[in-house]
Amino acid sequence: MSNASASAVLELRGVTKTYHVKQGLFGTARPLTAVNDVSLSLPRGEVLGLVGESGCGKSTLAKILLGLEAPTAGQVLVDGEEIGAQDRMTLARRIQPIFQDPYSSLNPRKSIFDIVSLPLRVHGIGDRAHWEKEVRSILDIVGLPARVMNTFPSQMSGGQRQRVAIARALIMKPEIVICDEPTSALDVSVQSQILNLLGDLRSEFGLTYLFISHDLAVVEHLATRVAVMYLGRIVEEAGVAGLFDEAAHPYTQALLKSVLTPEPGLGVPDTQLGMAYPNPIDPPSGCHFHPRCPMATELCKTTAPRPVETPGGRVECHLHDPQSPMHNPKAA
C-alpha cells in the first residue's frame, strides 16, 4: 500500500517496545514485549480505532506515539519524518493526547484558564492578551462558556472536565489527537455529547485521531479504520465496515460477540474465550491466541502466523494465509 503510506500523517514501521521486568526480590529481569513489531499507517483525516483487552499494549503504543516512551526497535514517522529526530516541543505541537479520566488528568489547583493556556505558555506563543483570546475561542469551540476560565476542575462535572481536556489538546492546533478511552469514565448522556464533539472537531479542523477504546460500539460509531491488538501484536486491521461486518480473525469475532447490544431476550453471549488472558511475560508459543481460539490446531501451537493482506486490510491467522496448510477463510 505505497500510496496509503504516501498520504499517511502517522506511520509505524515494525515498532517494538520491550520492558525488563523483575519478578520477586531476587528474580532476574525477564523481557516483556508490550508492543511487538507493529506496523500501522494512519491517513490524514481518518480515525483509527485501536481495540483490545487490558494488557494488550494499547496504552504503551499511545505513549510511544506521544514521545513519552522510546520504541526498542522500529520507527514512528509523522508526515514522513521520524519522531526520534524531532524534539519533544515540536512533536507536542503536532500530536496531543486526551486521556481517560478527566478527574485525574487536570491539575486541581490550577484554574481552567491556566490549564488550557499552558501549552501556549510552554511554547512561548504570544502574550497574556493573546492567551486569553485563544482560550476564549477554544472554550467556545468545545462548548464551554467563557466564564469557566476562572473556575477550578473541582467545580465542574465529568463531561465539562473532559471538554477542558479536549480544549487543552486542541489549543495548539495539532494534526493528530491520541484519544485514550476518552469517554469510558462518563455517563452515557455525557458520552454521546463528547463523541459528537470529537466528530465535529474532526471535520472542522481536519484532525486525525487514534481512538483507543474497549467499547466496540463506540469504536464502530466513530472510527474509519480499526486495528485489533492482542498481546502486543496487531492481529487484524481493516476498514470499519469490513471489520465489523466480516471480521476475519477468530479473536476479533470473539470481541464482537461479547458486545452487549440493548436488545432484550438475546441473553448473554458465550464468547468461548475461556477466562484467562495470558501473562504477557510468558506469551504462548506459536500464535499467541491459540490457547483461547476455538479453531486452533497443532500448527497454531508451533508456528506464528504471518501477516497476510486481505481485501480491506491485514490479518494474522493461518486460516487466512493462502500458503498455510490450514488455509480456509470460510471456516473462520
Add this chain to the structure above:
Amino acid sequence: MENPLLSVRNLTLDIPVGGGTLHAVRGIDFDLMRGETLCIVGESGSGKSLTSLALMGLLGKTIRRSADRMDFDGTDILTAKPRAMRALRGDRMAMIFQEPMTSLNPAYTIGDQLTEALLLHKSVGREAARERAIELLEKVGITAARSRLGQYPHQLSGGLRQRVMIAMALMCEPELIIADEPTTALDVTIQAQILRLLYDLGREMNMAMILITHDLGVVARVADKVAVMYAGELVETGPATDVFNTPSHPYTRGLLRCIPQPGKTERGSTLGTIPGIVPSLIGDVQGCAFRTRCPFAQAECKADIPRREEGTHMFRCIHPDGKRHAEEEVTA
C-alpha cells in the same frame, strides 16, 4: 400468589447537607420475586448505589432512611436491630461491590476472606469451609483454586478479584444478591463471562438479584425487570421487553438514543443527547425532575406526576402520547 422475596414501598433517603436536605432517593417502590433479576439503571448521582446500601443496612449514620415497607421474606429490614441485620447480611443477602481493587482486604488471604462469612453464619468446620471456597472458586472459573486460597488480593488481576468477590457473595447460598456495577471495571470479554456466570448461578440456585448498572446493553441482556432511576426516583419500571421495546418515559428514550447501537445507528452519525444537567435535589423537589431537560415539557409537569400503569409497565410522565412519540422515534 407467591409472596415477593423483597418488597419495598416509598423508600426515601435524605442527607442533611450545609444548605438543607439532599433528597437522594425520593419514594421508590419495587417487588422482587425469588429467582428474579431486577436491573436498576441510571446515571451517576441518581441514587442507585445508595438504594442498594439502604437495602443492605450499610448506610452512613448521617443518612436518614424511611419507608412505608421494607420487607425481606417476612423480616422488616427497616426496624431490624443491627444484630438481626448482621445475621442476614452475608448469609441470606449478599453484596458484590463495584471495585474489586478496593473491596477486598489487602491484609488477609483470599481463603480467609472467602471463609469468613460461612464460619460466622453456618456451623461448619474450617476444613469444610475451605472445601466450599475451592468449589466456588472453580465454579467462577478460577484455575488452581486450591493454591489461590493462600494468595493475597494484590497477587490477582482485576478480573480474578472480581470473580473472588462473586464467589465470596455466593458462599452461604444467599437468596438475594445485590451487585453494584459488578462488571464496569472489566474488559468486555470478561464482562460477558461474568454476567453469564451470574445469570447461570442465579437460575441454578433460584437466587434473586438486583443488578445496578449504567450500561443499557447489560440491562437488556440479563434483566427480567428494569427500573430506570432519575434524580432519586424510579421514572419507569417494567418487564425488560416492555421497557426496551416501548420505552415510555422521555428519559428512558433519551438514554437509548445516546448510545451507538451496532446495526441500528448509522456509523459516524450524530448521536442523540440529553441537554442540560441533573437538577439539584437539595430542598423541595416538585413535579417531574426531568422537565428541565425534556423536549415535551409543559406547564403541567411542575405539578405532581401520577404513575401511569399498563399492566406491570409503569412510568411517571403525563404526556398521554408518550407511546406514540416512542414509536415515531424508533422508526425515524
